[in-house]
Amino acid sequence: MTRTGDHDYWNHNTHYHRLVLDAMPDPCEAALDVGCGEGLLARRLATRARRVTGVDRSAEMIRQARGRAGGSGGLEFLAADFLRHPFPEGAYDLVCSVAVIHHMDFTAALTRMADLLRPGGTLVVVGLARDRTPLDRAFSGAVLPAIMIADRVRGKADPAGMPMTEPEMSWGRVRREALRLLPGARFRRHLYWRYSVRWRKP
Structure with missing residues (x-):
């Protein structure tokens, strides 16, 4: 993975960037990062994909993302509502989202x-x-001590201004709905209170 200098950091979300990167199709012509925040994952995707679009409804996050992109070719950021923006259907080899869908x-x-x-x-x-x-x-209680140690050892850091909200859906409901909508998808529960859904479109 290409480092991103002063803007490379670790937290419970960036820990799973590797999971996304490992799932990327090869080759990857176009990727979409939904809820891109300040753009760290999008910048990492851009080392492997020809074109990467990051979208976030926070204008402040997009301002930071554009500032940190450093004029990288093939990388664009949009301040928009993902559900309303007219993205072209069937246009992306990879669509990903980290810690955003509960918003x-x-x-x-x-x-x-x-x-x-x-x-x-x-x-x-x-x-x-x-x-x-x-x-x-x-x-959650059983894994808490290990998470607290990892946070201290790895130096957990969260970007300034990142919107936060608590999830409402239970683990079981997320799994059931994901598998209903995406037959054949793989659901996994992970450390750091995260889950993943991975699906390949037929």
Whole structure:
């Protein structure tokens, strides 16, 4: 992975950038990063894809992303509502989203992401869910000490101005809805209170 100098950092979201990068089709002509924030994942995608578009509804995040892109060719950032912007359907080899889909209507967002993929394209969503059951709470409590140690050792850092909100959907509901909308998708629960959904469009 190409380093990004002073703008390369680690937190619970960037930890899963590798998961997205490893899922990229090869070759990758066009990639879309939904909810790109200040653009770290998009910049990393641009080392492998010919064209990368990052979209975020926060104008401040897009301002930061453009400033940090440094004139990189094939990389653009849009301040727009992903669900309303007229992206061309079937135009992307990769559509990805990290820790953003809980800010949107889950069904509408996942459906739109799938529609934007070319046949054979890959969708990767990393998201957050809410603990609803005793088993969920037990799992979260069990991994907390390891997470606290990792945060200290790795130096957890979050970009200034990043919008935050708590997820509403439970782990089980996310899994059921994802598999209903994307038959054949793979759902996995991960450390750092994250899950992933990976799907290849037929």
